[in-house]
Amino acid sequence: MTASVLSNTAGTGTTQPIPSLSVEGVSVAYSGGQVALRDVTLHLNAGTICGLIGLNGAGKSTLFKTIMGFLPTRQGQVLVHGQPVHMAQRGGLIAYVPQSEEVDWTFPVSVEDVVMMGRYGHMGRLRRPSRHDRDVVTHSLNRVGMIDFRGRQIGELSGGQRKRAFLARALAQEGKLLLLDEPFGGVDASTSDTIMGLLRDLRDEGHTVLISTHDLGSIEALCDTVALLAGRTVLASGPTREVFTPENLGRVFGGLPMLTPNGSVVVTGSQPKSPNPSPTNTGAN
Amino acid sequence: MEVLTTLLAPLQYDFMLRALGISALVGAVCAVLSCFVTLKGWSLMGDAVSHAVLPGVVLAYLVGVPFIVGAFVFGLGSVTAIGFIQSRSRVKEDTVIGVVFTGLFALGLLLLSKVPSDVHLSHILFGDVLGIRDxxxxxxxxxxxxxxxxxxxxxxxxxxFVFDPTHARSIGLNTTFLHYALLTILALTIVTALQTVGVILVVAMLITPGATAYLLTDKFNRMIWIAVGCGVLSSLLGTYFSYFLDGATGACIVLMQSLFFAAAFLFAPKHGQLALARQRVRDQSAA
Known part of the structure; x- marks a missing residue:
């Protein structure tokens, strides 16, 4: 939809472009004082897909929340297209899809209503959708293959369909930077394929995508760069070919991970779950 | 002809027309808000704020300012106190709400029993829309x-904000502002309903229409309109019937709302008990 399409060769130009996402020496602590992230540095150039890899509890979701400004940083700064995060959010530059949506699935909204929420940042005070907003919503629903479900109440969707619906909302935001926490978690193979194709298209349109994933089998096919997260910091990041090596993975997973035939990863010695960073019990009744 | 004369009798009194108008307005305002309150899960919060305004009303009477001012100050004050205590202690939210509102309500009752007897004040407890002053x-x-x-x-x-606060934040909306805006509107709405149904029953106005509408539709906009319909109709019918029953108007209004809810609970086309039972039978015969 966007007319101005950035070239797909970011990072090799003569002048250094402003990174799409720049995380510079960021440290985060929970209110209890435990370290949540330690001196994290990560740069993403426009038009690239970066895969964030790490064990449960390494801090992947924490990093996403930190980039979104949901957790206060102790040190360092996060810039999105050279702007502080809250400015970038108001400017509609970032779309964020959390690992699991903590919403009330019986809420009286349809799939189309949910996707329209992605347009609120582009609307006036009363959030009345324009013709263009409706077109973008329809287009986004088409891209994730959910147009036939537009009138469904969201609780009537399967797990994969819910994921697609919320991905469509992120698309409707038309943000330059997409943050997707575990987009392939708990989805069927066809949804997984749809999402992967979509992410490549978005990259080719000049968007920047940061995903976290357990699915190491798809990293090389999908990601231009990877960032390895372990011990609550980024151990290494860079082009997939250079960083996504057995030695590095061994450092991240504390033992060589084995790829099973279906692409999932088995690592010896399962790690404990991450401590809960915040009271997540939102009083569902 | 005679029946008609009897049925229309209440409408020839000014106080009845005024009561019908006011209760309909209150019913409408409460109904709109009830959609947000029920979806947010703030029923207890609504109950709390409505009880907590009592000392404000009595004090306002003593000082000589409009009771609405006192009620609003204590309504907001209770909300702030709840938020403050909750953020600084390990006590769970519903417990904090209970502690704060019962404390304030008790203070209100004590003040009420100490203030020279005044009919007007006791009406705050149970409402008196028929005797409402200009x-x-x-x-x-x-x-x-x-x-x-x-x-x-x-x-x-x-x-x-009610549906997905994370997304609201991620597109740059100020969720703290929205949180307190909703609470402030809640306090304002409670203040308007005090004269009609009173402190004790006002929470019904703030949840029952929304709960009824929630059973009847899967669309948020439609939910608001259905809730308003239920709220206004309950107010009009309740006020009207209270004339013939010569009973408490607030109680009649709330009872009407309960009837609407019971009907929706049983007969709602998709989420009602009958429809759910029919669906179960269909599923079993299909299996």
């Missing part, structure tokens, strides 16, 4: 209209 009519209309306009302007943002 100054209270005007105050109720002003505050009600302010509450209604505030909700309508913020409607979409509040809906998003």
């Amino acid at each position: 100054t209270d009519v005007i105050q109720t209309i002003i505050v009600g209209v302010i509450a209604l306009i505030s909700i309508m302007v913020l409607r979409k943002d509040l809906m998003l």
